[in-house]
Amino acid sequence: MIKIIISSCRHSIEEQNSQQFGLQPNSLADSRSYTKIDLPLSEQPDLLDIYNNYIKDGGGFWIAVHNDTIIGTIGLMKKNDSCGILKKFFVKQDYRSQRIGYRLYQTLLTYAESISLRYIILDTPSVAVKSHAFYDKSGFRRITKAELPIEYHYPDRDSLLYMIDLEVK
Numbered sequence: 001m002i003k004i005i006i007s008s009c010r011h012s013i014e015e016q017n018s019q020q021f022g023l024q025p026n027s028l029a030d031s032r033s034y035t036k037i038d039l040p041l042s043e044q045p046d047l048l049d050i051y052n053n054y055i056k057d058g059g060g061f062w063i064a065v066h067n068d069t070i071i072g073t074i075g076l077m078k079k080n081d082s083c084g085i086l087k088k089f090f091v092k093q094d095y096r097s098q099r100i101g102y103r104l105y106q107t108l109l110t111y112a113e114s115i116s117l118r119y120i121i122l123d124t125p126s127v128a129v130k131s132h133a134f135y136d137k138s139g140f141r142r143i144t145k146a147e148l149p150i151e152y153h154y155p156d157r158d159s160l161l162y163m164i165d166l167e168v169k
Contacts, residue, residue: 074104086122123154123162140164
């Protein structure tokens with residue numbers, strides 16, 4: 001069995017790579033190599049300042065590491081006392097189907113419940129069919145923009161919206 005470390009990340013992905021693990025910059029931040037979307041780091045500025053985008057307002061950001069390489073990420077942006085946004089949920093292609101995504105998600109869910117969030121929302125590209133199956137199986141339901149419990153602006157890449165109500169999951 002592969003030993004995977006799930007760790008809280010408080011810096012930028014680049015700082016976390018060098019400070020905590022001695023990793024090369026952009027080892028995971030460039031998601032083009034393992035997703036069906038073309039989203040360069042320049043379009044993901046939140047990864048360059050994890051503290052201000054995730055941690056400062058009460059959210060969290062976690063990474064999965066194997067052999068000093070970041071192989072997965074998940075983030076929670078806390079928007080208010082009852083709602084957070086699941087962001088940057090990625091697992092490198094070679095590590096999928098090993099429950100790493102599930103472990104990252106469970107870490108986020110445990111944290112969300114500990115800070116008494118009621119809703120977690122997310123947007124996901126319509127082409128990410130395997131992701132949709134994971135969200136469906138995990139208790140999320142597809143929603144329309146009108147059903148969002150908060151005002152939320154997301155990149156319009158033919159995205160689908162999902163939400164889970166932690167009080168009825």
